Amino acid sequence: MELTNGHHYAIEQSLLGSTPIFKHKRRGGISSESPGDHSPVITVAKKQEQTHNKLQRALERNILFKHLDNDERSLVIDVMYEQSYVANDIIIHQGDKGDHFYIVDHGHCDIYIKKDNNQPPAHVMEVTAGGSFGELALIYGSPRAATVVARTDVKLWAIDRIAYRTILKVTTTYKRELYERFLENVSILSPLERHERVCLADALEPCSFKHDETIVRQGDPGEIFYIIVEGEVRVTQNDEQGAEIEVSRLRAGQYFGEIALLTKDSSRAATVTSVGVTKCVGIDRQRFNRLLGPCMHILQRNMDMYNQLMHLN
Incomplete structure (x- = not known):
């Protein structure tokens, strides 16, 4: 990144x-x-x-x-x-x-x-x-x-x-600490132990999007979880008549697509589009599972959160 x-x-x-x-x-x-x-x-x-x-x-x-x-x-x-x-x-x-x-x-x-x-x-x-x-x-x-x-x-x-x-040592340490702080604020990942967050922080992959580029599209299969590092995104949803309605803006330190870590059958609930050049880090479900095991097993450490998220999905 x-x-x-x-x-x-x-x-x-x-x-x-x-x-x-x-x-x-x-x-x-x-x-x-x-x-x-x-x-x-x-x-x-x-x-x-x-x-x-x-x-x-x-x-x-x-x-x-x-x-x-x-x-x-x-x-x-x-x-x-x-x-x-x-x-x-x-x-x-x-x-x-x-x-x-x-x-x-x-x-x-x-x-x-x-x-x-x-x-x-x-x-x-x-x-x-x-x-x-x-x-x-x-x-x-x-x-x-x-x-x-x-x-x-x-x-x-x-x-x-x-x-x-x-330089490599200092930048690597800084990024790890920055990503850890971001991950601490992701509710779906709050049950993670610190060593698991460190492992996940090291596995996050950089990605960059130009202005007005669609990052995820409503209805598409969900595969990747994103954290915004720099820039801003616009979150929109289509209403029953198919009109696109903006529902929120997300900025650095915020995230989207976390439900993609839960199940391969999930689909995107909204469209996310970059506003200006937007830089993110992300990880897909397959790599997450290789690192830490199925996300639902981690969520089951906190059954209330697991039930709430599965209900939302």
């Missing part, structure tokens, strides 16, 4: 106000481990819009960053810092321990791989503006698999493994 601007700000504040420590800086910055307590000290440097958009496009093309939402990628961009090399400089050397990922801002880099000690390194590819290299260093501390040399003067944007992992 993608976080709202407010959520993005809250995450950044948690980064700035916690250990690991994130610091703001107008330009540049280096991520490192503090020598005293070994907590990472990471600089947050907002980029100009043109630079930000360029880096965003580069990250979207890289398989390692495809699973991140826009706000997580924005945080990665905020902690990236500049590095410059002149022609013929060795940027990374095959066999050295890797701990940085790079995006080329401008210039040309050549990648060489040495397979046989008796032969010179083979040129395997070039990387130009918008290209990237070194992403495996963010996951593994393994030796570099290739040597990268600046063919021309180059400017790079870099991020190290510590900063990358810290």
